[in-house]
Amino acid sequence: MPRATCVTIFGEVEAPDVTAVRAERAAPELRELYERMLRIRQFEAKVDVLYRQGRVRGPAHLGLGQEAIAVGVASVLGPGDHSLGTYRGHAHALARGAPEEAVLRELLGRVGGICGGKGGSMHITSVEHGYYGSYAIVGGHIPTAVGMAWASRIRRDGAVTACFFGDGTTNIGAFHEAVNLAAVWKLPVVFVCENNLYMEYTPIGDVIPVDRPAADRAPAYGLAPIVVDGNDVAAVRETALAAVERARRGDGPSLVEALTYRLGGHSVADGGAYRDPDEVAAARTRDPLVRLATELARSGAMTVEASDALVAQVKAEMDALAVRVLAEPTADGADAWTGMWSDGGATWRN
Amino acid sequence: MPRATCVTIFGEVEAPDVTAVRAERAAPELRELYERMLRIRQFEAKVDVLYRQGRVRGPAHLGLGQEAIAVGVASVLGPGDHSLGTYRGHAHALARGAPEEAVLRELLGRVGGICGGKGGSMHITSVEHGYYGSYAIVGGHIPTAVGMAWASRIRRDGAVTACFFGDGTTNIGAFHEAVNLAAVWKLPVVFVCENNLYMEYTPIGDVIPVDRPAADRAPAYGLAPIVVDGNDVAAVRETALAAVERARRGDGPSLVEALTYRLGGHSVADGGAYRDPDEVAAARTRDPLVRLATELARSGAMTVEASDALVAQVKAEMDALAVRVLAEPTADGADAWTGMWSDGGATWRN
Amino acid sequence: MAQLTFREAVAAALDQEMARDETVVLLGEDVGSGGVFKTTAGLRDRFGPERVWDTPISEQAIAGAAMGAAAAGLRPVAEIMFSDFYATCWDQVANEIAKACYMTGGQLRMPLVIRGSNGGGLGFGAQHSQSIENWAMCVPGVKIVSPSTPDDMWGLLAASIRDPEPVLVLEHKALFGTKSEWPGGDHVVPLGEAALRRSGEDVTLVGLARTVGMCEQAAVALADEGIAADVLDLRCLVPLDAAAVLASARRTGRVVIVEENPGQLGWGAAVAAILAEEAFDDLRAPIVRVSGGNVPLPVATAMEAEVMPSPEKVVVAARGLLEGRVPAASTARV
Amino acid sequence: MAQLTFREAVAAALDQEMARDETVVLLGEDVGSGGVFKTTAGLRDRFGPERVWDTPISEQAIAGAAMGAAAAGLRPVAEIMFSDFYATCWDQVANEIAKACYMTGGQLRMPLVIRGSNGGGLGFGAQHSQSIENWAMCVPGVKIVSPSTPDDMWGLLAASIRDPEPVLVLEHKALFGTKSEWPGGDHVVPLGEAALRRSGEDVTLVGLARTVGMCEQAAVALADEGIAADVLDLRCLVPLDAAAVLASARRTGRVVIVEENPGQLGWGAAVAAILAEEAFDDLRAPIVRVSGGNVPLPVATAMEAEVMPSPEKVVVAARGLLEGRVPAASTARV
Ligand SMILES: Cc1ncc(C[n+]2csc(CCOP(=O)(O)OP(=O)(O)O)c2C)c(N)n1
Ligand SMILES: Cc1ncc(C[n+]2csc(CCOP(=O)(O)OP(=O)(O)O)c2C)c(N)n1
């Protein structure tokens, strides 16, 4: 596979392999991708506020700054395709079309939460939209994603499964077993490593013996190393498209390393004191939304005024949504005894 | 690292990296290595017979045909060094100097077994000789070996840990986590993958997405791919020496893939029907003992008559040993309630 | 009538369900060549490689693949060769599969089976002999099945495959060679119904898998002493047929629970606790357990026998109850 | 006198033992920066990177490294951040560490500690809230400690580090903020001794970690109703101070066991089974358990409260026993 290099916010890296990208598929307007990213950004910004107000129970891990990966990949998935994410999964659920209100109800413990109030922030799921769940054990969902792709191969249903995880996750055994099995069985799955440079508080460079957590591991599974600027939604989209088409062709899995940065802490409870303020400041200038807005303005696709207005409008929508959901009754305790089995019950004995 | 190639019994492969081998260490006589391999071969041949006579309880996995790896690596380890192996561990224990009689007592369930009758064939251990145990969960002992090397780094005691496992083991998560951690922490450990081409009944080629189970994974941990002819004890010794010296220098771990073949079944209960008879026949002509005897004869180090006499003598010793041990009383049932805790007891409550 | 071994029963149930439902697929190590216990013999030849998949040694990937395939609507049957190896994929079983349906508000379904050998008595040692039904019972969200006869092995495995929930089927390796009569046609035994193997009014002997036979042998010996025993085969731990245990205990007033897993925290403790809470007033004697010893399993013949339950230990326990003493036989204390 | 939080007690015990014994070394994810619960705060600054090691996200390597270092003679203390993650290294814990000493005939020693957060009540959900003391109790060969006060957290962790056996120390995350008085000097609390937190002759309330406080609150409420309760804090499940439980039960004749882990097979069942076998004749009422619900843990406030034990549930259970009914409060049945 040809290995050109491209300059990203993290300096020179290998260029995405887009040899397989087909021209016939027209890219949706960048403006549309911008709007999707913006809605997710504003949704999570609101969640951040609500958490600080003590209204979100349990931890919440935001993807602020990583939206281009969720939106870029989701933009090349069809309704029949599957995706799975982590505790940092709000963006991935929303990018597939999960309703903002049902997700917020879940986060705020109100009736009608998308997981019935049982899952919370770390387990947002919307099977109806092809999003098969958010999982909170690092790496635990990667074998599950492989199993979904295995089912697609057995049934020849043409579906592709996308699986998102972080840079730190490449060090856990489940990652190794799952990517290896997918490669041995040539399964239609696209592994997307969101390399935000940190495993919780520890810089990824301190805990890997190679430069790139995913790309430098790919050859161990007979896969090509692929690195993409994860803060460039168009680049993510092109790279994902190539990987998805390869999967649909039956040529097997891809392991994509998308370089990004989380603008906030590991979770809303983390101030991120372990990071150099200059590093954070530099990353802010590469905020995928800022970059895209600038590009849209330059290309004349959307004026600065228009994007400012859009931001204000979406922000207002999220404020209104929060007010509406907070007015709803909280989830009912008795429901805890339901839904462990598919018959709706939870009893283990007679 | 330079990658010459050498012809092995499996065709052309990368040559072992021996750049680090120091000349000042004189190799012990090949004849001595031959004798060690021969004793192990005859010991296991006897175990095979005893098993078929129904005298060995539980499974027994023999290393017939793989002796050159155990002996070659052990020949470069000092008394303070550690090694760990698998359920296929008789050879590794004996190669470090574990007494044949205590091992046989363990296998035959007699008093005075090296693990007190509790471990059996799959858990032969001789800490006194630096052999920290045989483990029966595939991959489960690799993190343990890394921990021993970690202790050596902390204490700067100069000890090196050698860890043996099979080709199929490179697909399990524990392998990934352990080799990765050893590389991140630059620990003095030598991982030796005994590639005998089969994971139980399945050819390794059917379950890996690369050509070489260990060597092709090494770069994922920032390590050099190293392949050696595991049926050539001198080559194994040179390769192991280089890896051990690298470890002692503080340059970190090595992952060595030693190509070999098990002449028997996966366990003594397995006839190996899944293997092509021609493949087995071809492998027999490459029996490491046959090769070494031929070489010794050619070089005049040991005549054919002398080696035949040696074989007969060692075989007689093993027959006598078995007779002696079988005459011993069987292990006492009451001992089952001892030794779970270091105070010798096993109670969990008052 | 034709004889059926426990080993053949596993293959027969798989064969029956694979023929009946093309969404049933198998995966595991060496399953294609029949498996190390020959419990999947002949299936790849009959159903082909698209239905029977040989895997690498990757238990996390095996259990996870089963989970994903189930989420996608198939009915995977994964083999974990020795139940001790559940430890290498415990996250997939205990944290993912058992919780997926509940924590997603019912969006995910897990119609899968994980099956394989369990238990000791053959000298396989500490890492290949454990009875891990107690590990599984600690985790709400999975069903647990462990048959005691070839006939049940077939019927309960078939029912497990048809069940909409994740089911762990533990096949006692010491039973693989046992025989019973070949059951007729489409054979299914419902989950959650204990079987009364023998009845008597003096004492209730409760067993699972291999310990059921021990209870039956003990009952025969006790009969010679004029002690009549109920022998209850639980068959499943989840769903547990607690009603059957309670009913028998209320009748006899005396209970001996015979479990192979360690007594320190075995399934027998759960049964004893239920009885102590719900049948207290009807009990005429202490609830006694004959349990696996609280040590890793040793290999030497006499040592392994020492820490295993046995018909003799059951007889001593039951006799003690009738004579009004708490018998020394209980290994739960060691 | 100075106040000490449960969180600080962990760091204080580690600090005390690391200063005392240079073979004590720590490893885990983010432990160098103090850990996500701040339980290792300040230790790398004081003892340096050769004593406090940040690891990759590799629980199998973490637990295995601890095992190997212990085999080599160090006294490693490994952090498993949330006890749910034990599932990802269960093989190292249950099959290797717990069995190494026994299966090698005593050739290997395992003087190690694995510690980290355990338990629910904070809305962390199904995969970050489990009480896994029952998982551990299924496996002979490891000691199990779970303190209920900051003072005990310090002393029991210190004793665990000095212990020659592998010890799993489960730190209840809902207790990290609780306070007690700063203990004096070199503080150690021996393993295996239950603590009688309060005494009364009518009923025995048995708790562990967070449920001890629930028992104490319940005892206060019961006292207002004229019911006097013994409150027994087990502190350790292995070694279990069964004698203390038996002694109290024989005195009061009534026992309520309060456990957070699922009642389906929780440590409370083990305690109940021991009582039903060994104190049967002294019991005046059924043994009742107030247990964690047999479901994965939900996040919504009311739902999580619904499936957790509580002082109110304990009061209802105890009152019921005094009134001669098996109370409906027991969640073990659900
Ligand atoms: C098995 C396991 N170990 C540890 C954790 C705790 N933990 C949660 S997120 C996280 C860091 C993950 O880093 P990365 O994979 O880079 O993903 P990111 O959070 O940066 O998106 C850790 C250690 C966990 N959830 N599961
Ligand atoms: C975790 C685990 N899975 C499966 C097994 C069963 N098993 C024992 S040996 C073996 C094959 C191992 O193959 P390899 O690593 O090549 O070693 P070899 O036996 O060839 O020496 C398997 C699958 C096991 N012991 N542990």
Ligand SMILES: [Mg+2]
């Ligand atoms: Mg990260």
Ligand SMILES: [Mg+2]
């Ligand atoms: Mg092999």
